Amino acid sequence: MAQSTTHTLPPPFNSSSTTPKPPLITQGAEALLYKTTYLTPSTPIALKHRPKKSYRHPTLDTRLTKARILAEARVLVKCKREGVVVPAVLGADWEEGWLACEWIEGKTIRAALDGYLKRDVGEEADLRGEGVRGLMGRIGVVLAKLHGIGVVHGDLTTSNLMVRQLEREGDGLESLSLGENREKGLEGEVVIIDFGLATQSVQDEDRAVDLYVLERAFGSTHPQAEGLFEEVLRVYGESYKGAKVVLRRLEDVRLRGRKKSMIG
Amino acid sequence: MSAGSELKLPHLEAYPVHVSLFQDVTNAEFLKRQLLEGNAEYEYAFLDATTIISVNHVLAAVFRAINDSIHNRLKSRNVHSEIVFSLSPNNNIAESFRRFGVSDTTNTLLAIKVLNAPNSAVTRLDPASHLGSCVEGNRIEFSDENLKHSADLPRIRKIYKLNSSDNSKSKGKSAKSESTTNGVHNEAHELKEMEAVILxxxxxxxS
Structure with a gap:
């Protein structure tokens, strides 16, 4: 990209003399994600900034930015209230276009699977390993919980699911196998991130599309691991009342793709 | 005996914040009257610590108040009243003072002063010594430990409409890794989750 990479942070994050300049972690179509600190120097956060879009009319730009920041923050707070594991919202300013979220220390599922497949599986995929299956099951539980409270993520990928790094190193209680899995980055709480496209919905269709998108993501980022997704669905199916209907709907979605036919 | 703390919030280093926590306060009524009378020497946010859950709870309110003050969008009189207002889940200023501000019966008091507050008169008084002389009570450390001790959790849950029952409910399999921890850990965890929702x-x- 020829575009200049001097991103300007929103105030007050641009004015700091003693806090180091926040590094850019990643960038999406709409937002920039920085790592910095908030409230105390020892509290890391993910700062999501939606910069002004000069190609939009200023009034429209302000309204869209506000609506999107608030939609994301509201869904995150709802999840947190209901006990779905997501980053906490620590602060927001919709006029400046930023959202401050808890920093999740750990790996994305994508990275965890990459590491696992490279190191332990090799060419002949043995996907019955306890660690991976356990991880897939935990993903199923978390997704069921998310859908169960009436939230649809809208952009489920292996990069928007994380495995939180375990704290309390060496408390001597974990078994050897758990220690091994920890090394592989498979053990730990599954955390859902990036609710930028999330909506509140209890429609089977929306839930099924959520699962379908993730299934496709699994297939494209980890073709050898496609079979693993069955375990996600198996556990999902057992985890809340409406799940079975959603799985049946998923079969329809697979046949026609993500978009409903608009013909006729 | 603590001297109170002077904090610098990340990104708001230009506005140092003085915080003092007092317990066994006996002159809350007097302090409240100074605020009501608009005594300029008492430009503080005086909070009743029973509705405060943690250090971050307070700092989030302070951050919001200073940030809103910089952007000229205070909803109340000044940055100090705005700290009290920021703690409230709704937009009723009088109610926020009843719930979070000092009352005649306040026993544990949190006093906050934003130094170099934007759009505010410069005070010559050093907050640490001024508070030391005007608050009748024992200054203790501004810490999660002390705030937890004075916090009235059922009341805080009620104010923020938190359903207390739901929290300890099944956390799915992710709770498995925590099953080895004891009750102390779980209590700390629950407090952390509560803080996250409140923030x-x-x-x-x-909005």
Whole structure:
């Protein structure tokens, strides 16, 4: 990209003399994600900034930015209230276009699977390993919980699911196998991130599309691991009342793709 | 005996914040009257610590108040009253003072002063010594430990409309890794989750 990479942070994050300049972690179509600190120097956060879009009319730009920041923050707070594991919202300013979220220390599922497949599986995929299956099951539980409270993520990928790094190193209680899995980055709480496209919905269709998108993501980022997704669905199916209907709907979605036919 | 702390919030280093926590306060009525009378020497946020859950709870309110003050969008008189208001889940200023501000019966008091507050008169008084002389009580450390001790959790849950029952409910398999921890850990965890929801509610306020 020829575009200049001097991103300007929103105030007050641009004015700091003693806090180091926040590094850019990643960038999406709409937002920039920085790592910095908030409230105390020892509290890391993910700062999501939606910069002004000069190609939009200023009034429209302000309204869209506000609506999107608030939609994301509201869904995150709802999840947190209901006990779905997501980053906490620590602060927001919709006029400046930023959202401050808890920093999740750990790996994305994508990275965890990459590491696992490279190191332990090799060419002949043995996907019955306890660690991976356990991880897939935990993903199923978390997704069921998310859908169960009436939230649809809208952009489920292996990069928007994380495995939180375990704290309390060496408390001597974990078994050897758990220690091994920890090394592989498979053990730990599954955390859902990036609710930028999330909506509140209890429609089977929306839930099924959520699962379908993730299934496709699994297939494209980890073709050898496609079979693993069955375990996600198996556990999902057992985890809340409406799940079975959603799985049946998923079969329809697979046949026609993500978009409903608009013909006729 | 603590001297109170002077904090610098990340990104708001230009506005140092003095915080003092007092317990066994006997002259809360007097302090409240100074605020009501608009005594300029008492430009503080005086909070009743029973509705405060943690250090971050307070700092989130302070951050929001200073940030809103910089952006000229205070909803109340000044940055100090705004700190009290920022803690509230709704937009009723009088109610926020009843719930979070000092009352005649306040026993544990949190006094906050934003130094170099934007758009505010410069005070010559050093807050640490001024508070030391005007608050009758024992200054203790501004810490999570002390705030937890004075916090009235059922009342805080009620104010922020937190359903207390739901929290300890099944956390799915992710709870498995925590099953080895004892009750102390779980209590700390629950407090942390509560704080997270409260900060989210405060961040969304006014939207």
């Amino acid at each position: 989210g509610i405060m961040a969304l306020k006014g």
